[in-house]
Amino acid sequence: MATAQVSEAEKVYILHGIREDLRVDGRGCEDYRHMEIETDVVSNTDGSAKVTLGHTAVLVGIKAEIGKPRPMIPNEGYLEFFVDCSANATPEFEGRGGEELGTEISNTLYKVFNNKHSVDLQSLCISPGEHCWVLYVDVLLLQCDGNLYDATSVAIKAALFSTKIPRVHISTDDEGGKEIELSDDPYDCMRIQVENVPCIVTLCKVGHRHVVDATLQEKACSVASLIISVTHKGTVTCTRKVGGGSLDPESVFEMTEAGKRVGKALHAPLMKLLQHEESLGRKTPKVGFLG
């Protein structure tokens, strides 16, 4: 379900609750729902992660392919995003139904992640102007229960963390032609620095307050929301207003401040968790969808 229908009485109930900093599920205004993260769930990708946030479920797979760098930036690789709003999430997405939402999300992801401040794109370069790694980041929405942006960004960060790109050796033959050789050893791989990769925090304006990680019901009560991408240092890298309503400048400022605070607090446990999972090693069996 991508949207929920809420009656007037329910709206009043949700609004009054939020005014008192107590939401329908017992959370405060700046609390996230229970989040589960697992990396390396799809074995034929170079990196993957599955994130569930409440009932929202997102699966991200990253495949690295060798491509040609963009002519304007010959010494950098790049990322390609594709968001698949599958019919699994809601029957409305059947056929071409999910394309609009998919494009909207993927355009935001390009703005947030595909720049050298978020990901070290220079490390993806193989030989300037000729070859570079292209990371195809494919997002699969399996269930929608509000706050798709935050769940997607966390999943992408986790998937980037787990991405292992094979090392390449360039050898030149006698005539000056270059040959790319992939390393035979599957453990001889390059990792991506994810320290500066931002996470998205969506703040929904409900009544006079704003909430983090809104459920579908809360989203139905809100006039508009603000998407803020924040790095681990609390630097805001991108903001966007989404939704039909309007926001006054005062509240935009307040929401940005709250977003910075929440985003900063989100990064530390996320990195800790990812490193902990990494330290468990390959021997621990993956739970995936069986758990």
Added chain:
Amino acid sequence: MAGLELLSDQGYRLDGRKATELRKVQARMGVFAQADGSAYLEQGNTRALAVVYGPHEMRGSRSRTLHDRAAINCQYSMATFSTAERKRRPHGDRKSTEMSLHLKQTFEAAIMTQLYPRSQIDIYVKILQSDGGNYSVCVNAATLAVIDAGIPMRDYVCACSVGFVDETPLADLCYAEESVSSLSVALLPRGGQIALLQMDARLHQDHLEALMEAAMTACKGVSKVLDEVVRQHLQEAAVLNVCP
């Protein structure tokens, strides 16, 4: 054969299985809370998610309404990262459309559609990782999802693919074996009825019977596993209901 020994002299296959051995099947029902029924199934390295919505009122064009039974609507799609080579789009290509149609036919034969006239049942399957036998894994996952949704069926539908190498039928093909020859069968095991039969390669008529026999045995093997998953799930659900 392109230098690939699919069946060794000792009778072992590429992944170390015997000719009639199935891959490891693991499944879970009720993966998602929002759908009416859902299931996740992995068979070796092939993984699929199935979700069922319905029976509900007809959506979209009412002209598809059937007055004596429910209409079944299937969509098969593959995650863009599911194959070794990245796919450009998850569904809508010719192969996916064909697969959707096959699934629809299979489940029309199995679901008791006459109980829900003028309504619609949606079955959506997604391949998350593909390593051969996509059709059969989808059918098996969808069966569990339909059961999870509480929709009455005549029987489990169990599917399996079989191939023929060196005069020996091989059960449950993986991707490398699928390239040679493959026969997909969907079976309603209790009555031994065949819901779908599809053959993509050339085969001598004399071998067909042996191949069919192998396919039916494999399907019955799958049905045992599925039955166990369903019983396990019901037991867990019952325990949860008694002491919440």
